[in-house]
Amino acid sequence: MKKKVLATLLATAMVAGCLAGCGGSNDTAATEEAPAADAATEEAAPAEDAAEETAPAADAAADPVANLIAATTDTVTLTVWASEEDQDLTTQLLDEFKAAYPDVTFDITLGAESESTAKDTILTDVEAAADVYAFADDQINELVQAGALQEVVTSYTYDVATENAAGAVEAASVDGKLYAYPMTADNGYFMFYDSSVFTEDDVQSLEKMIEVAEAAGKKIAMDISNGWYIYSFFQGAGYELSLNDDGVTNTCTWNAAGATDVAQAIMDLTASGVLVDMGDEDMATQIAEGTIVACVNGTWRAETAAEAWGDNYAATKLPTFQVAGKDCQMSSYSGYKLVGVNPHSANVGWSMLLAEYLTNEASQTARFEARGLGPANLAAASSDAVQANPAISALAAQAAYATPQRVGGNFWSPAETLGQILASGNPDGTDLQTLLDTTVEGITAPVE
Amino acid sequence: MKKALNAIGNYFKNIGIAFAKGDIWVKLSAIVMGAGYFARKQIINGIIMLLVEVLFVVMCIGYAAPNLAKFGTLGTVQFEQVFDPLTMTSTVNDYDNSFLILLNSIISLFLILVFILFWIANMKAVYRLQQKKENGEHINNFREDVRSMFNEKFHITLLTLPAIGVILMNILPILVLVAVAFTNYDQQHMPPNALFTWVGWNNFKNLFTNSVTVTFGYSFKKVLVWTLEWAVLATFTTYIGGILLAKFINDKKTKLPKMWRTLFIVAIAVPQFVTLLLVRNFFADNGIVNTFCSSIGLTDFLKSVGLVSSNLTYIPFLTNPGWAKVMIVLINIWVGVPYQMLVATGVLMNIPEDQIESARIDGANPFQIFVKITMPYMLFVTGPSLITDFVKNINNFNVIYLLTQDVYVTSDQLLANSNAKEIDLLVTWLFRLTNEYYNYKMASVIGIIVFIICAAFTLITFTRTIKGDKEEEFQ
Numbered sequence: 066m067k068k069k070v071l072a073t074l075l076a077t078a079m080v081a082g083c084l085a086g087c088g089g090s091n092d093t094a095a096t097e098e099a100p101a102a103d104a105a106t107e108e109a110a111p112a113e114d115a116a117e118e119t120a121p122a123a124d125a126a127a128d129p130v131a132n133l134i135a136a137t138t139d140t141v142t143l144t145v146w147a148s149e150e151d152q153d154l155t156t157q158l159l160d161e162f163k164a165a166y167p168d169v170t171f172d173i174t175l176g177a178e179s180e181s182t183a184k185d186t187i188l189t190d191v192e193a194a195a196d197v198y199a200f201a202d203d204q205i206n207e208l209v210q211a212g213a214l215q216e217v218v219t220s221y222t223y224d225v226a227t228e229n230a231a232g233a234v235e236a237a238s239v240d241g242k243l244y245a246y247p248m249t250a251d252n253g254y255f256m257f258y259d260s261s262v263f264t265e266d267d268v269q270s271l272e273k274m275i276e277v278a279e280a281a282g283k284k285i286a287m288d289i290s291n292g293w294y295i296y297s298f299f300q301g302a303g304y305e306l307s308l309n310d311d312g313v314t315n316t317c318t319w320n321a322a323g324a325t326d327v328a329q330a331i332m333d334l335t336a337s338g339v340l341v342d343m344g345d346e347d348m349a350t351q352i353a354e355g356t357i358v359a360c361v362n363g364t365w366r367a368e369t370a371a372e373a374w375g376d377n378y379a380a381t382k383l384p385t386f387q388v389a390g391k392d393c394q395m396s397s398y399s400g401y402k403l404v405g406v407n408p409h410s411a412n413v414g415w416s417m418l419l420a421e422y423l424t425n426e427a428s429q430t431a432r433f434e435a436r437g438l439g440p441a442n443l444a445a446a447s448s449d450a451v452q453a454n455p456a457i458s459a460l461a462a463q464a465a466y467a468t469p470q471r472v473g474g475n476f477w478s479p480a481e482t483l484g485q486i487l488a489s490g491n492p493d494g495t496d497l498q499t500l501l502d503t504t505v506e507g508i509t510a511p512v513e
Numbered sequence: 514m515k516k517a518l519n520a521i522g523n524y525f526k527n528i529g530i531a532f533a534k535g536d537i538w539v540k541l542s543a544i545v546m547g548a549g550y551f552a553r554k555q556i557i558n559g560i561i562m563l564l565v566e567v568l569f570v571v572m573c574i575g576y577a578a579p580n581l582a583k584f585g586t587l588g589t590v591q592f593e594q595v596f597d598p599l600t601m602t603s604t605v606n607d608y609d610n611s612f613l614i615l616l617n618s619i620i621s622l623f624l625i626l627v628f629i630l631f632w633i634a635n636m637k638a639v640y641r642l643q644q645k646k647e648n649g650e651h652i653n654n655f656r657e658d659v660r661s662m663f664n665e666k667f668h669i670t671l672l673t674l675p676a677i678g679v680i681l682m683n684i685l686p687i688l689v690l691v692a693v694a695f696t697n698y699d700q701q702h703m704p705p706n707a708l709f710t711w712v713g714w715n716n717f718k719n720l721f722t723n724s725v726t727v728t729f730g731y732s733f734k735k736v737l738v739w740t741l742e743w744a745v746l747a748t749f750t751t752y753i754g755g756i757l758l759a760k761f762i763n764d765k766k767t768k769l770p771k772m773w774r775t776l777f778i779v780a781i782a783v784p785q786f787v788t789l790l791l792v793r794n795f796f797a798d799n800g801i802v803n804t805f806c807s808s809i810g811l812t813d814f815l816k817s818v819g820l821v822s823s824n825l826t827y828i829p830f831l832t833n834p835g836w837a838k839v840m841i842v843l844i845n846i847w848v849g850v851p852y853q854m855l856v857a858t859g860v861l862m863n864i865p866e867d868q869i870e871s872a873r874i875d876g877a878n879p880f881q882i883f884v885k886i887t888m889p890y891m892l893f894v895t896g897p898s899l900i901t902d903f904v905k906n907i908n909n910f911n912v913i914y915l916l917t918q919d920v921y922v923t924s925d926q927l928l929a930n931s932n933a934k935e936i937d938l939l940v941t942w943l944f945r946l947t948n949e950y951y952n953y954k955m956a957s958v959i960g961i962i963v964f965i966i967c968a969a970f971t972l973i974t975f976t977r978t979i980k981g982d983k984e985e986e987f988q
Binding site for chain 2: 212
């Protein structure tokens with residue numbers, strides 16, 4: 066086995082050397098030569114032959130892409146999944162990718178699969194899933210665990226780990242190993258507001274915002290009965306929720322001493338009826354109707370808010386809120402969209418190159434220009450156009466208080482119910498400590 | 514029951530006789546299939562039998578043996594993959610896929626069972642040939658055998674294809690599902706990257722024990738009770754509603770009956786999921802119905818009588834357990850009544866007019882006619898379909914899921930800890946468990962229980978309604 070690998074390596078090196086030497090020689094000739102060379106080296110590998118090829122071999126071995134091109138003789142069949150909204154752009158990028166490797170014949174199929182539900186489709190049958198797919202970073206743990214992500218041991222066309230924002234790279238990693246290519250950095254949440262109602266000082270504190278909104282007879286919306294958002298209160302107040310090393314169960318201290326103050330704070334905030342618990346779709350209609358003047362949501366609602374509020378449309382980091390008389394900065398989940406490579410792909414090498422292409426600086430810039438999605442790439446993000454976008458700069462401001470979403474499946478349902486109970490003012494009058502204890506029991510439940 | 518046992522007894526007795534009284538060729542057939550045919554000069558039949566045996570042996574060695582060898586453990590070699598950054602290619606080890614092992618083993622076991630039955634049939638057939646020869650009866654040649662497949666044995670020819678279909682589409686998947694209930698197949702043990710293995714009755718125990726963290730037992734009871742309540746309510750409301758509607762439309766005083774009927778059928782023509790999603794939006798907390806109710810003061814009225822809790826500014830149509838259950842049943846009436854109306858229209862038109870006429874002459878009022886003649890007739894004719902509807906409602910995924918998904922949040926923490934909701938049916942809970950949490954093993958367990966419940970209901974009610982000649986009773 067080892068011998069065969071060595072032989073193939075040498076053979077490809079020779080071919081690459083041949084290419085370098087002959088300059089203009091076309092690649093059909095080169096590939097035709099490969100089996101012959103292979104056979105020769107496998108048979109005996111005469112000393113002088115090996116010596117002759119050593120110098121170019123060293124050069125060529127350092128360039129795996131050239132190796133791969135040389136080793137590719139058949140059509141490369143790949144399947145790519147991108148979201149419905151990303152189809153046009155991805156088609157264009159795929160054409161560019163094909164053009165970048167003119168010597169290789171590609172047969173690339175593009176499928177539509179939302180980033181938010183990619184996991185559900187992929188985990189149904191990993192082997193049948195796409196070779197390259199886009200997904201939201203909260204799914205990375207389950208995908209890695211199911212063996213649906215190829216570790217990014219090295220990158221070829223650009224340095225994934227250093228050219229992207231540190232948060233994005235962290236979000237694309239599990240246990241310090243990089244598993245995906247950051248594509249966008251805009252999947253987190255922050256505060257949208259109508260600047261004709263709130264001043265920049267008002268939006269620093271949630272209590273102040275409620276006061277101002279109440280005076281204006283308007284409402285502030287947040288999806289409190291949703292684990293994703295309620296996290297911002299508990300995390301902000303310093304209580305921990307994290308994923309255990311087993312990758313499925315959680316550690317949660319939301320019932321530790323003093324945590325009842327956070328629960329009480331959420332009840333107090335919603336008690337006035339100004340801060341309302343509301344799902345994303347309802348928010349969209351009510352922003353348009355004008356009843357809501359501020360909301361905690363993500364870039365996907367930027368357009369709705371901008372249309373409704375016009376020039377007064379503004380966005381900023383999340384405010385502070387008071388826990389037992391002390392101001393706490395609301396935390397959040399940062400969110401990234403990533404591109405992953407399926408290890409069950411027949412063409413892992415080409416899949417990795419394609420994933421790199423879809424996430425390089427030029428592609429991320431194109432994605433921002435075409436769809437207004439915030440780039441994870443540092444160079445792309447530093448452009449003036451990106452900086453001028455209120456939603457994306459609000460996300461950047463929130464980034465300091467945001468953490469990547471690392472949580473096991475048992476978190477969602479109990480946390481959702483906790484939010485529901487607190488936002489409706491704890492109608493059964495359950496003791497807050499008992500309430501939190503039951504929630505934590507559910508969140509930290511062993512996974513059978 | 515006794516009949517069935519006798520039949521099984523005879524089945525095995527016949528092989529015994531074949532063995533005891535068969536000549537050397539019949540006995541040889543036990544090892545070399547087809548020997549008995551060769552002896553009676555049925556060469557082609559013999560070759561076919563021999564071929565089947567050879568194929569079976571090849572199948573055993575090449576397919577069944579390697580899979581069944583791992584059936585006890587469901588595989589031991591974990592998936593491993595090494596990526597070479599230099600050549601950009603990856604090598605994968607020869608790993609075990611627990612699910613494929615399970616699937617292939619079950620298929621193998623099934624094939625072996627089929628072969629055994631085939632072998633027994635063969636033994637009997639060659640013994641019968643021996644008897645025929647001894648009695649000097651005519652022995653078919655191959656051509657005559659083939660012809661008989663199109664004449665006296667035509668039912669066998671006809672049923673072969675459907676039988677294979679039922680086995681492939683129903684029996685084998687059900688066997689796999691049942692097997693999964695006894696394994697630990699879930700998110701931590703998902704092939705191809707991880708292995709799963711047998712855990713015996715553990716999953717069933719988990720379902721019925723109610724510990725603090727695993728609240729499966731608690732949730733299961735709650736969900737089961739609501740499933741049955743729902744199935745009864747949904748079935749009878751749409752049934753009665755459909756009959757009444759059909760009666761009204763068929764009534765001689767109703768003007769333009771065809772138009773009314775068409776209007777209701779149009780409601781069916783719109784895909785159900787579209788209707789349900791629209792209705793969900795109408796009845797959302799900030800939806801159009803709520804806006805209307807609060808503007809006419811209904812919301813405040815309901816608050817004052819205590820049907821809506823005082824801290825709400827809307828009617829929680831689909832977000833409060835009590836309200837949601839009532840709304841789901843009502844919306845289901847609206848969605849389901851047109852179907853029942855169609856069925857009822859057909860049946861009502863066939864009620865013998867003379868019965869109703871004579872009842873009227875005897876002085877029965879319309880209500881009495883309805884209760885004494887129409888309803889018994891309806892129940893008799895539609896009884897079996899009523900039972901089917903009941904079972905269908907136990908598994909009525911659409912209405913519940915589409916109306917409450919993403920809208921309904923449970924306030925019961927114990928239910929939440931098991932990913933269940935008050936309005937969940939067993940089937941929607943099962944869907945959430947598999948689709949959102951990949952808990953295939955528990956889903957299988959619940960699936961088996963749902964099957965048992967449905968099968969029991971169907972069996973009991975069918976035997977009761979169809980038993981005897983009830984046709985006389987209502988006439």
